[in-house]
Amino acid sequence: MSLRTTPFHSRTAPLSEGQAWRRWAGYVVASSYELSHDREYHAIRNSAALFDVSPLYKYLITGRDARRLLDHVVTRNVAKAKVGQVLYTPWCDTDGKQIDDGTISVLDEQTFRMTSADPTLRWLHLNASGLDVQIADVSDTTAAVSLQGPSAREILQLAAERDLGALKYFRLTSAKIRGIPVTISRTGYTGDLGFEVWVDSGRAVALWDALIETGTPYGITPAGMLALDVARIEAGLLLIEVDYFSSRHALIESQKSSPLELGLAWTVATDKERYNGQAALDAERSRGPEWQFTGLTVDWDSLEQLYADVGLPPRLPTQAWRASVPIYDRGGRKQIGYATSGGWSPLLKQYMALAHLGSEHKPGTDVRMELTVEHRRKQAKAVLTPLPFFNPERKRA
Amino acid sequence: MKQYDTIIIGGGHNGLVTAAYLARAGKSVLVLERRPRVGGAAVTEEIFPGFKFSMFSYVVSLLRPEIIRDLDLPRHGLHILPLESTVTPMENGNYLAAWADHDESRRELYRHSPRDAEAYDEYGHLMHFMARAVKPILSMVPPDPTSFAPGDLAGLLKLGRHFRGLGGERLHALVKLMTMSSADFLDEWFETDVLKATKSASGIIGTFLGPRSPGTAYVLLHHYMGELDGVFRAWGFAKGGTGAVSEAIASAARSFGAEIRCNAGVSKVMVKNGRALGVALENGDELRASTVVSSLDPRRTFLQLLERGDLPDDLIGDIHRFKFRGSSGKVNLALSGLPKFACMPDGGPGGRLHRGAVSISPSLDYVERAYDDAKYGEFSRRPYMDIVFPSMIDPGMAPPGKHVMSIFVQYAPYTQNGGWTDARREEFGDAVVNTVEQFAPGFKSLILHRQVITPLDIERITGLSEGNIFAGELALHQLFFLRPAPGWAKFTTPVRGFYQAGSGTHPGGGIMGASGRLAAMTILKNGT
Incomplete structure (x- = not known):
């Protein structure tokens, strides 16, 4: 096989009923283990879903200037970050256009783990000149699973034989699971109570077995990317190459976005040293971004009517879609933006979409979303809905 | 005030x-x-510490x-x-399963009858149209056919349009559905007895009728009405x-x-x-x-x-x-583990048997005989049962590693020869548990607690007259x-x-x- 398999493959492969795999950063991971991703999705919101997230790019940045380097690269304030903290952050080019987004874990004063969706080694090196810092690509040697859902904490506490009640949202701790050294971070891509467990690749299988064994009475369910995709839309979390383009891959200027246009203004610190894109972002902030990234909720009655007009019961996407879909104003003539992801929320019973619209449109505004009903282009009514669609208390509690 | x-x-x-x-x-x-x-x-x-039950209505x-x-x-x-599958254990040790995946279900039915496997799709297609014709009725205030008030006439007209839209062949099928027994209706389509038994069992729930009683075919439609909502999925x-x-x-x-x-x-x-x-x-x-x-x-x-x-x-x-004539009871069990059904000891692919329903409806005769007992004022000695394991779907329903088992039972007539007494209730509970034991040997040893609910109990607790679960026979x-x-x-x-x-x-x-x-x-x- 020319694509790589993750350290968990010997466990995930036999679970795959339909041999449905998806590419991720040169690896293959399960799209869904069962023929339908239904149950895997519900596990995220009902019990606990276990994802193999090993394909993430991972870098270990160490040294006296490690903090300085990262603070210069990303938009969050790394200088102020405490040991044990995890920062979600975008990073930008000099024009303030987003290159990628990921997390930075502060493992100790001089040790940081950075995750990214795209390879970032060269970018880090380019920014590190003259700094006392070592950058190691640990993508292949560090495996990771994500355990997400209301029972995640209970399972992990049992597996790690310790109380994790004090581990706050976006904090990490080191622990041992059946003698295996791991890092547990309270992070994830589902907008739910959840954790990611980082482990040496060589111990990955043993970790998987331990979690499955401990978690089975609690309904732990291995889950694939299709289920994750639904959950991340509910959580309003964006996805590179789907909801935005890396400025380094964009071929034309209009394909680029700034974090301010992507609903990430909260990640652009105003109280920090000079960093990549600062001047451009400061200027953009003061004049106001041109675009906004928002939720849309498709109006059911409108959708039902479009189908009733051709004599059919309403149809809904059975998987989350990733396509560019035009959004019009309520008159249906003027295009005011485009949606980039969408899907049916089995939990909320809502047809949701993530969209880029002109920043002047306010929550609650009626718009029209294009969709195809029996081969013909139609427009369904949709309403601007602030993100996230789903934000349970347990996520932070 | x-x-x-x-x-x-x-x-x-x-x-x-x-x-x-x-x-x-x-x-x-x-x-x-x-x-x-x-x-x-x-x-x-x-009901028992750590074990939660949907005491009456369960899906x-x-x-x-x-x-x-x-x-x-x-x-x-x-x-x-989602509650996606149904497994029916048979008396000969075989089983019939309906899985969530259409191809898997068809292959399973093919094992019993290649002809039925094909008929199943055609049947589903027809029922889709039937359900679509009938479903709008659920959301309308019933017009009075003897009235000439504008509202009633408008309602009747709307209804007429729905049915006219069906066309001749489907309209005939609709009339059959309204008048036939589910057993007879299914006979026109299928030869696999256990399939007919399981399908027709859904038509008798909450009624004082058997699968061979006229008028029961109509309820077959309800299943397809749920499916019309498709991915909206308001059922489960x-x-x-x-x-x-x-x-x-x-x-x-x-x-x-x-x-x-x-x-x-x-x-x-x-x-x-x-x-x-x-x-x-x-x-x-x-x-x-x-x-x-x-x-x-x-x-x-x-x-x-x-x-x-x-x-x-x-x-x-x-x-x-x-x-009213309440005809169903319920047995709620707290279990120390999951029972093994003899027909599928490993719980099926991925252990999914326990995540769906288990239907004790091995044959039409079995279900009809269960009704025979009820007709003469006795609970069924070997009843029809619809079993689910809620803790397998929502782990919060039972302590970790333990389970709750919900058994819907028919028939348990409200009017019982000699009346319902505590002793009679336990006798009824025994009949249920012993019948399950026949399909899942060793099951009884897993029972930690047992709650038996008769129609009289339903009436006493919820106030539903004669314990009819639908507040009046459907x-x-x-x-x-x-x-x-x-x-x-x-x-x-x-x-x-x-x-x-x-x-x-x-x-x-x-x-x-x-x-x-x-x-x-x-x-x-x-x-x-």
């Missing part, structure tokens, strides 16, 4: 739906529930999608989880049990300003000059409202809450004749404009300002909420 716009008697799911819709429309609403908790027959109770079948949307129930905690298992559905509706109602009072049984509706003024509570308190709604069953609504003189004699007669002669009585199927009563909203009104049955919603619509339209 505080004057409410509306007082709703009974905090079952329909009463709560009515309350939520009225409160949403700006009415001041008070719900009075006799029990310490809301839900009626849709309640979750921790969500046709909860109206418009209610879920209008009341924003997911925001109030409703989470419907409610996280937290069916009580969570009631709690979500109650939470929605409260968010709109409704007041809900538990431990507040109502003894009478106060009527003066043919108009409802309020209610008298069992504790003697009196509460006033311009509109009073009963979500209790028709017998309690008309014969208990009102005085004889409040009603015309013909209605009293009709309600006396309205059939038989054709008691549906639509005949539910609960001719002339009074539109949620009104002869007492002005007094309405009915329970499952004993159209369309009734299951955790649908349609009756409650239609009642609220009617009240809002009438102005009081």
Whole structure:
């Protein structure tokens, strides 16, 4: 096989009923283990879903200037970050256009783990000149699973034989699971109570077995990317190459976005040293971004009517879609933006979409979303809905 | 004394739906529930420490999608989880399974009969059209066919259009569905006995009829009505049990300003000059409202809450004749582990047997014989059972590693030779457990606790007359404009300002909420 398999493959492969795999950063991971991703999705919101997230790019940045380097690269304030903290952050080019987004874990004063969706080694090196810092690509040697859902904490506490009640949202701790050294971070891509467990690749299988064994009475369910995709839309979390383009891959200027246009203004610190894109972002902030990234909720009655007009019961996407879909104003003539992801929320019973619209449109505004009903282009009514669609208390509690 | 716009008697799911819709429309609403908790027959109770049970109603079948949307129930905690498969163990050790995946199910049926495997798709196609023709009825106030009032005529016209749209062949099939027994109807399609038995069993739930009784074919449609909602999926298992559905509706109602009072049984509706003024509570308190709604069953609504003189004699007669005849019981078990069914000891691919339903309906004769016992006033010695393991779907229902098992049982007639006694109840429980044991040897040793519920228990606890789970039998002669009585199927009563909203009104049955919603619509339209 020319694509790589993750350290968990010997466990995930036999679970795959339909041999449905998806590419991720040169690896293959399960799209869904069962023929339908239904149950895997519900596990995220009902019990606990276990994802193999090993394909993430991972870098270990160490040294006296490690903090300085990262603070210069990303938009969050790394200088102020405490040991044990995890920062979600975008990073930008000099024009303030987003290159990628990921997390930075502060493992100790001089040790940081950075995750990214795209390879970032060269970018880090380019920014590190003259700094006392070592950058190691640990993508292949560090495996990771994500355990997400209301029972995640209970399972992990049992597996790690310790109380994790004090581990706050976006904090990490080191622990041992059946003698295996791991890092547990309270992070994830589902907008739910959840954790990611980082482990040496060589111990990955043993970790998987331990979690499955401990978690089975609690309904732990291995889950694939299709289920994750639904959950991340509910959580309003964006996805590179789907909801935005890396400025380094964009071929034309209009394909680029700034974090301010992507609903990430909260990640652009105003109280920090000079960093990549600062001047451009400061200027953009003061004049106001041109675009906004928002939720849309498709109006059911409108959708039902479009189908009733051709004599059919309403149809809904059975998987989350990733396509560019035009959004019009309520008159249906003027295009005011485009949606980039969408899907049916089995939990909320809502047809949701993530969209880029002109920043002047306010929550609650009626718009029209294009969709195809029996081969013909139609427009369904949709309403601007602030993100996230789903934000349970347990996520932070 | 505080004057409410509306007082709703009974905090079952329909009463709560009515309350939520009225409160949403700006009415001041008070719900009075006799029990310490809301839900009626849709309640979750921790009967044994750590083990939670949907004590009576155990799955969500046709909860109206418009209610879920209008009341924003997911925001109030409703989470419907998939319950996708059905496995029927057979007496010869074989089984028939219907899995979530269409191809898998077809291959499974092919094992029993290649012909049936093909017929199954055609049957599904036909039923899709039937269900589409009938489904709009669920969301409409039944028009009175003997009336020439514009509203009734418009309703009849709408109905006529639905049926005309079917075309000849399908219209014939619809008439067959309305008149035939499910066994006969399925005979026209399939040769696999266990398939017919399992399918027809869904047609007898909550009725005092057997699979070979005429009129049972109609209920086969209900399954397909649920499927019409397709990916919306308003059917399945409610996280937290069916009580969570009631709690979500109650939470929605409260968010709109409704007041809900538990431990507040109502003894009478106060009527003066043919108009409802309020209610008298069992504790003697009196509460006033311009509109009073009963979500209790028709017998309690008309014969208990009102005085004889409040009603015309013909209605009293009709309600006396309205059939309840509770025929189902429930056995709730706390288990130390999952039972192994002899037909599928490993629990099927991925261990999925226990995540779906297990139907004890091995043959048509088996189910019909179960009915034979009931006809003569006995519970079935070997009953039809619909079994689910809620803790396999929502792990929160039982302590880790332990399980709850819900067994819906038919037949357990309300009118039992010699009457229901404690001893008789346990005898009934034994019959159930012993029958399961035959299909899952060793199962009995897993039982930690057992709760046996007879129709008499259902009546005592929930107030449902004769323990009928649908607040009145769902038989054709008691549906639509005949539910609960001719002339009074539109949620009104002869007492002005007094309405009915329970499952004993159209369309009734299951955790649908349609009756409650239609009642609220009617009240809002009438102005009081």
